[in-house]
Amino acid sequence: MLHILFLFSLLFSAARGSVQDFCVADLTAPEGPAGYSCKKPAKVTVNDFVYSLSAAGNTSNIIKAAVTPAFAAQFPGLNGLGISMARLDLAPGGVVPMHTHPGATELLLVVQGTITTAFIDSASSVYLKTLKKGDIMVYPQGLLHFQVNAGGIPAIAFVSFSSSNPGLQILDFALFANSLPTPLVEKTTFLDEAQVKKLKAVLGGSG
Amino acid sequence: MLHILFLFSLLFSAARGSVQDFCVADLTAPEGPAGYSCKKPAKVTVNDFVYSLSAAGNTSNIIKAAVTPAFAAQFPGLNGLGISMARLDLAPGGVVPMHTHPGATELLLVVQGTITTAFIDSASSVYLKTLKKGDIMVYPQGLLHFQVNAGGIPAIAFVSFSSSNPGLQILDFALFANSLPTPLVEKTTFLDEAQVKKLKAVLGGSG
Amino acid sequence: MLHILFLFSLLFSAARGSVQDFCVADLTAPEGPAGYSCKKPAKVTVNDFVYSLSAAGNTSNIIKAAVTPAFAAQFPGLNGLGISMARLDLAPGGVVPMHTHPGATELLLVVQGTITTAFIDSASSVYLKTLKKGDIMVYPQGLLHFQVNAGGIPAIAFVSFSSSNPGLQILDFALFANSLPTPLVEKTTFLDEAQVKKLKAVLGGSG
Amino acid sequence: MLHILFLFSLLFSAARGSVQDFCVADLTAPEGPAGYSCKKPAKVTVNDFVYSLSAAGNTSNIIKAAVTPAFAAQFPGLNGLGISMARLDLAPGGVVPMHTHPGATELLLVVQGTITTAFIDSASSVYLKTLKKGDIMVYPQGLLHFQVNAGGIPAIAFVSFSSSNPGLQILDFALFANSLPTPLVEKTTFLDEAQVKKLKAVLGGSG
Amino acid sequence: MLHILFLFSLLFSAARGSVQDFCVADLTAPEGPAGYSCKKPAKVTVNDFVYSLSAAGNTSNIIKAAVTPAFAAQFPGLNGLGISMARLDLAPGGVVPMHTHPGATELLLVVQGTITTAFIDSASSVYLKTLKKGDIMVYPQGLLHFQVNAGGIPAIAFVSFSSSNPGLQILDFALFANSLPTPLVEKTTFLDEAQVKKLKAVLGGSG
Amino acid sequence: MLHILFLFSLLFSAARGSVQDFCVADLTAPEGPAGYSCKKPAKVTVNDFVYSLSAAGNTSNIIKAAVTPAFAAQFPGLNGLGISMARLDLAPGGVVPMHTHPGATELLLVVQGTITTAFIDSASSVYLKTLKKGDIMVYPQGLLHFQVNAGGIPAIAFVSFSSSNPGLQILDFALFANSLPTPLVEKTTFLDEAQVKKLKAVLGGSG
CATH class of the missing domain: 2.60.120.10 (Jelly Rolls)
Structure with a gap:
C-alpha cells in the first residue's frame, strides 16, 4: 500500500507544483501594479x-x-x-x-x-x-x-x-520638505508666509 | 419563423431578467461597504x-x-x-x-x-x-x-x-474646521499656536 | 532643531523610499494581468x-x-x-x-x-x-x-x-473586418448573406 | 478530558458563529453592487x-x-x-x-x-x-x-x-428586439434598412 | 473673510456629507457578500x-x-x-x-x-x-x-x-465535532476507525 | 466608400492595438501576485x-x-x-x-x-x-x-x-507527507502517535 499511495502522491504533484500560494518578492525583478515579481519557489525558505x-526605533529626534x-x-x-x-x-x-x-x-x-x-x-x-x-x-x-x-x-x-x-504621506514633509514654492503653499493651505518659510527651513525644503 | 424565434426570445428571458448589469442606488435602502442598495430594475429609466x-458653481467666495x-x-x-x-x-x-x-x-x-x-x-x-x-x-x-x-x-x-x-478631505477643514484641540494640532503639525488659532477662527473651528 | 528634525526626515526615508504610490508603465518591460511593469521611480517626472x-481627431472619414x-x-x-x-x-x-x-x-x-x-x-x-x-x-x-x-x-x-x-470592441469590425466565414456570420447573427458580404467588402474583411 | 475539550469548543464558538464563509442569496431582501443580501445562516441547508x-433545454425553436x-x-x-x-x-x-x-x-x-x-x-x-x-x-x-x-x-x-x-447580452436581441429606432440602428451598425426592419419583425422589435 | 470662507465651507458640505469613508456595521440590518450594512453616519462615534x-483569554482548558x-x-x-x-x-x-x-x-x-x-x-x-x-x-x-x-x-x-x-476552520472540529459519518471520515482522511471514534467522542461529534 | 471606411478602420487601430483583452501566460517570464507575464499578442493563437x-486520469492507485x-x-x-x-x-x-x-x-x-x-x-x-x-x-x-x-x-x-x-491542499499530504515532526503533528491535531507514524510511513513523510 505504501508504494501505491506514494505513487498517488506523485500523481497529484503536477497540480501541486504549479500552485502559487504566495509570491515572495524578488526585489531585483520587475515590479507591477499588483506588487513585485515572485522569487522562484525553490529558493523560498521559512x-x-x-x-x-523587536528592536526599538531610535527616538532621539x-x-x-x-x-x-x-x-x-x-x-x-x-x-x-x-x-x-x-x-x-x-x-x-x-x-x-x-x-x-x-x-x-x-x-x-x-x-x-x-x-x-x-x-x-x-x-x-x-x-x-x-x-x-x-x-x-x-x-x-x-x-x-x-x-x-x-x-x-x-x-x-x-x-x-x-x-x-x-x-505613508507625512503632512509636514509633503508641505515643507520639498521645493513647492512658498506662494503656492500659502495659497493652497491658507498658512502665513512666515509660517511656511519657518517650517521649510526646519524640514530642509526650498522655494 | 417569426413566431418560433419570438418564443426563443421568451426562452432566454429567464436568464436575462435576472441579470444585474447595474445597481442604481436606492438612497432610502441600506448601504453596505460596496455601495447603496439597488433600485428595482422595473423602476430604472434612462x-x-x-x-x-452644466451649471457653473458659485465662485463668490x-x-x-x-x-x-x-x-x-x-x-x-x-x-x-x-x-x-x-x-x-x-x-x-x-x-x-x-x-x-x-x-x-x-x-x-x-x-x-x-x-x-x-x-x-x-x-x-x-x-x-x-x-x-x-x-x-x-x-x-x-x-x-x-x-x-x-x-x-x-x-x-x-x-x-x-x-x-x-x-474628499480638504486639509484646512480637517485641521481647523472642527474641535480638535489647538495643542494637538500644534503638536502634530508643527504649526505655531497663533497660526492654528487664526485658521480655526476663520474656518469655524473651536478648541 | 533644524538639524534634529532633518535627521528625523532621514529616519522616515527608508519607509518612504520603498513606497509604490504609482506604477508608471514601462512599455518595454513585461506586462501582466494587472498591467505593465513600473518605470523606476527615479526616472518618473511630472x-x-x-x-x-487638445487636438481634434480627424473626422474626414x-x-x-x-x-x-x-x-x-x-x-x-x-x-x-x-x-x-x-x-x-x-x-x-x-x-x-x-x-x-x-x-x-x-x-x-x-x-x-x-x-x-x-x-x-x-x-x-x-x-x-x-x-x-x-x-x-x-x-x-x-x-x-x-x-x-x-x-x-x-x-x-x-x-x-x-x-x-x-x-474597445466595435461591432462592425468584430463582425466584418476579419476572416470569420460569411456562413458563420449569417448563422450567428441572422443577417442575410448579401448584407454580410457587403459589409465585409467595405470593412476589408474576407471569407 | 472530553469535558474540558468540549468547553474549549464552546470557547471558540464566539469566533466561529460570527464567521461568514458564504452568503446564500435571500432574493426577497435588498440587493447591492456586490450581490444579494444573505439568508440567515441558521436557515441555510446543503x-x-x-x-x-440535468434536464436538457428545449431546442424546439x-x-x-x-x-x-x-x-x-x-x-x-x-x-x-x-x-x-x-x-x-x-x-x-x-x-x-x-x-x-x-x-x-x-x-x-x-x-x-x-x-x-x-x-x-x-x-x-x-x-x-x-x-x-x-x-x-x-x-x-x-x-x-x-x-x-x-x-x-x-x-x-x-x-x-x-x-x-x-x-448575457445577445447581439440580435440588443439590436432588434426593442424600440431602438431603425434609423439609429442603421446609422450605428451600417446595416441596410430592409435588413433591420426584417429582423425587428422577427424578434418582436418596433421603431 | 471669516464669513466668506465659512460660507465656502458650507458650499463644500454637499459633497462631504455624502461621502462614505467607512461603513460601521449595523449588525441588525441586512448583510451582503461585501459585509454588513452601514450604521447611519450620524450615530457613529469614536x-x-x-x-x-487587553483581557487575557481563559486558558484553563x-x-x-x-x-x-x-x-x-x-x-x-x-x-x-x-x-x-x-x-x-x-x-x-x-x-x-x-x-x-x-x-x-x-x-x-x-x-x-x-x-x-x-x-x-x-x-x-x-x-x-x-x-x-x-x-x-x-x-x-x-x-x-x-x-x-x-x-x-x-x-x-x-x-x-x-x-x-x-x-476560522479548526481541523479537529471540522473533522470530529459534527455528524459526518465515521466511515466517510475514515475514507477521506485515511485515519483508523478507532482514532476517528476517539476524537469524535472527545469533541462532541456523532456518527 | 470602401476606401474611406477602411481608413477609418486604421484610425481606430491605435486604440485597438494597445488593448489587453487577455494575458496568455508566458511561463518563462516573471510571475507576479496577479499571475504570469503576458505572451506577446502577435504570438497568441486560438x-x-x-x-x-478528454483523457481519463489514471485511477490505478x-x-x-x-x-x-x-x-x-x-x-x-x-x-x-x-x-x-x-x-x-x-x-x-x-x-x-x-x-x-x-x-x-x-x-x-x-x-x-x-x-x-x-x-x-x-x-x-x-x-x-x-x-x-x-x-x-x-x-x-x-x-x-x-x-x-x-x-x-x-x-x-x-x-x-x-x-x-x-x-490545492490535500489534508493527508499536508499533515503526513513531509518532515513536520511527529510530536508537533500529535500536539496540533490530537491524533495518536501510532496513527501519525503509520500515515507518515504510507505517504513518504519523515520526522
Whole structure:
C-alpha cells in the first residue's frame, strides 16, 4: 500500500507544483501594479515569511518617535498578500505627526504605555481617543491621523495595514520638505508666509 | 419563423431578467461597504444614468472656486460602477485648496483657462504643472494635491474618479474646521499656536 | 532643531523610499494581468502624469467621427490606477458606431454640441437620450452603446473609463473586418448573406 | 478530558458563529453592487449549495438551441462567490447566436458532440475552433462569441463563469428586439434598412 | 473673510456629507457578500473604531490556549475595511491547533514568550520557526498552520488578518465535532476507525 | 466608400492595438501576485485558449481516483481571467480525499455516475449530499471538502474554480507527507502517535 499511495502522491504533484500560494518578492525583478515579481519557489525558505520588529526605533529626534516599517520592500514574504505592519516607538512627549496612508486602512495595537490618537473624516469630524495597553483602533483608508504619547513612559504600538504597500504621506514633509514654492503653499493651505518659510527651513525644503 | 424565434426570445428571458448589469442606488435602502442598495430594475429609466454638470458653481467666495460633485449620492446611476465625476470652477485668482480623495485616483481635464496644479507623493516629491485646455493629469489615489487658476479668465475642469464614492478631505477643514484641540494640532503639525488659532477662527473651528 | 528634525526626515526615508504610490508603465518591460511593469521611480517626472487631448481627431472619414484614446498604452502614468480617458469628435452627421468596452464602465461628458446616445442592457432595454453641453451619462461595463451627433455643429465629448485598459470592441469590425466565414456570420447573427458580404467588402474583411 | 475539550469548543464558538464563509442569496431582501443580501445562516441547508442542470433545454425553436442558466438568481448558494454555470443544448444545426457576458470570463466544456465556436477580440482577430468532447475553451470577459453545433448529433456543453452574475447580452436581441429606432440602428451598425426592419419583425422589435 | 470662507465651507458640505469613508456595521440590518450594512453616519462615534484586546483569554482548558477575535462581528468599525485582529493566549504547554482562515492572510506578532509555529503549502512543504518577542510571521491565505507555546511562561501574540471577516476552520472540529459519518471520515482522511471514534467522542461529534 | 471606411478602420487601430483583452501566460517570464507575464499578442493563437480534459486520469492507485488540473500553469490562456477547471475521475470505491483550495471557490458538475460529497464550514456544520449526473454543487472558498464515488461504475466530474490559480491542499499530504515532526503533528491535531507514524510511513513523510 505504501508504494501505491506514494505513487498517488506523485500523481497529484503536477497540480501541486504549479500552485502559487504566495509570491515572495524578488526585489531585483520587475515590479507591477499588483506588487513585485515572485522569487522562484525553490529558493523560498521559512525565513522569507519571518521578520523582526523587536528592536526599538531610535527616538532621539525632535519628535521623540520612530516608525519602523515591515512593508513588502523590507519583508518580501508579504508581497501581494494584502497585509503589512510597522512598529511605533514614542518616547515621553513623542509624536507621530499628522499623516495618511494612501493605499490602506490601519489597525493600531498598543502594547505599552498610553497613546492619544485621532483620525479626521471627509466631513471634518474628529474621532479622538486615548488608548491604553491592549486597545486597538482602526483608521479607515486615506484619512489624516496622528499618535501622541499620552503618558510619562515610552509607548509602543504595532500597526497593521490592509495592503503590503500602504504608503505613508507625512503632512509636514509633503508641505515643507520639498521645493513647492512658498506662494503656492500659502495659497493652497491658507498658512502665513512666515509660517511656511519657518517650517521649510526646519524640514530642509526650498522655494 | 417569426413566431418560433419570438418564443426563443421568451426562452432566454429567464436568464436575462435576472441579470444585474447595474445597481442604481436606492438612497432610502441600506448601504453596505460596496455601495447603496439597488433600485428595482422595473423602476430604472434612462434618467437614472444621466446627470448635468452644466451649471457653473458659485465662485463668490474667499477661494473664488467651487466643486460640484456627481458622486453616487448625487448621481445614483453610478452606484457600484467604479467611476464618478466632479466639476471645478475657478474664477481668476481661484484655488481648490490642498486636499486628498481617500478612496480614488483622480483624472483632471481642463476645458477652459489654465490651471497650475501639483500632487505630492509619499517621498515628498512634487509633481507640478501648469495645464491648458485639453490637457489631462492623473493624481494617484490618496495623495495631497491642489488646483490654482493660472490665468486671467475663469478656468473650468472636470475631474473623474476611479470610484463612485471617492471621498474628499480638504486639509484646512480637517485641521481647523472642527474641535480638535489647538495643542494637538500644534503638536502634530508643527504649526505655531497663533497660526492654528487664526485658521480655526476663520474656518469655524473651536478648541 | 533644524538639524534634529532633518535627521528625523532621514529616519522616515527608508519607509518612504520603498513606497509604490504609482506604477508608471514601462512599455518595454513585461506586462501582466494587472498591467505593465513600473518605470523606476527615479526616472518618473511630472510629464508621465500629464497628457494632451487638445487636438481634434480627424473626422474626414465615412463616419465623420474620431476617437482619440488616452489609455495606459498612450498615457503610461495611468497604469494600474483604474482610470483612463478618450476624446470623441463628431462632425455634423458623425457617429461612433455600436461598440462595447469589455473591461470598463464609461462616463461621458459633452463639452460641445449635442449627442444622441444609448446603451442596451442584458434584458434588451434601451436607455436613449440626447445630451447637451455639460450633461454626463454612464454606460455600465460591457454593454453595447453608441454616440451620434444630434446637431448641426461639431460635437465634442470626453469619456472616462473605470480601468486604465478598458478595451474597445466595435461591432462592425468584430463582425466584418476579419476572416470569420460569411456562413458563420449569417448563422450567428441572422443577417442575410448579401448584407454580410457587403459589409465585409467595405470593412476589408474576407471569407 | 472530553469535558474540558468540549468547553474549549464552546470557547471558540464566539469566533466561529460570527464567521461568514458564504452568503446564500435571500432574493426577497435588498440587493447591492456586490450581490444579494444573505439568508440567515441558521436557515441555510446543503440544498442551497446544490442545483441540477440535468434536464436538457428545449431546442424546439428556430435556433435549435437552449441556454439554461444557474446564476445567483436561480442558484442562490453562488451569491458573492465569483462563479456560476449554464448548460447549453444544441440540436443538430443549432446555434447559440453572437453574444457577450458583460461581467465575466466564460470557460466552456463540451460533454457531447462537436461545437464550432469563436470569440473576437478588440483588434477584430478571430479565435475559431471546432471542439470535441472533453475540450475546454476560454472566452475572455466581455468579448463577442458564439457556439454552433458542428455535428449530426445533439451537442451539450457546460459553461462556467468568473462571476455569480455574468450577464448575457445577445447581439440580435440588443439590436432588434426593442424600440431602438431603425434609423439609429442603421446609422450605428451600417446595416441596410430592409435588413433591420426584417429582423425587428422577427424578434418582436418596433421603431 | 471669516464669513466668506465659512460660507465656502458650507458650499463644500454637499459633497462631504455624502461621502462614505467607512461603513460601521449595523449588525441588525441586512448583510451582503461585501459585509454588513452601514450604521447611519450620524450615530457613529469614536467608540465604534476602538476595541479592547487587553483581557487575557481563559486558558484553563485542554489546549491551554485561547483565541479572542476582533472581527467585524465583534468590532463593527472594521466592517468592509479589509482588516481585523485576534489575540492568542498560550499557557505553558498551550497550543492553537491546526487550522485555516478561508478568507484571509494572517500576520502574527509575538508580544510575550516564544512560539513554535508552521504553515504548510500546497506542495506540502513545511515552513517551521520558533518565534520570540517582536518577531512577526505571515501565513498566506487559506493554508494550514498552528501555534505552540515553546517556552515555560505564558505566550501572547496578536494576529492581524487581511479581511474584516477572515473565517476560522479548526481541523479537529471540522473533522470530529459534527455528524459526518465515521466511515466517510475514515475514507477521506485515511485515519483508523478507532482514532476517528476517539476524537469524535472527545469533541462532541456523532456518527 | 470602401476606401474611406477602411481608413477609418486604421484610425481606430491605435486604440485597438494597445488593448489587453487577455494575458496568455508566458511561463518563462516573471510571475507576479496577479499571475504570469503576458505572451506577446502577435504570438497568441486560438490554441492558447483551448485545452483538452478528454483523457481519463489514471485511477490505478490506492485512492482509485485522479485529478487532472487545467490551471494557468497547464492552460496558459486562463492566466489572469479568474477561472480554471479540473477533471475528477473516481473508479468504483474511489475517493478524492479531504482537501481545500486556498484561493478559490469550487463548482462541481457530475457528468457520469454518482458522487457523495460534503464541505464543512467554520462553524463545523457539514453540508453532505449524494449527487447524480447533471447535479452541480458549490464549495465556498477555502473550506475542507471531499468527493467519494457513491456507485458501482466510474464517476466523472468537472470542477470549475473562481481563480486561474486556485491552489490545492490535500489534508493527508499536508499533515503526513513531509518532515513536520511527529510530536508537533500529535500536539496540533490530537491524533495518536501510532496513527501519525503509520500515515507518515504510507505517504513518504519523515520526522
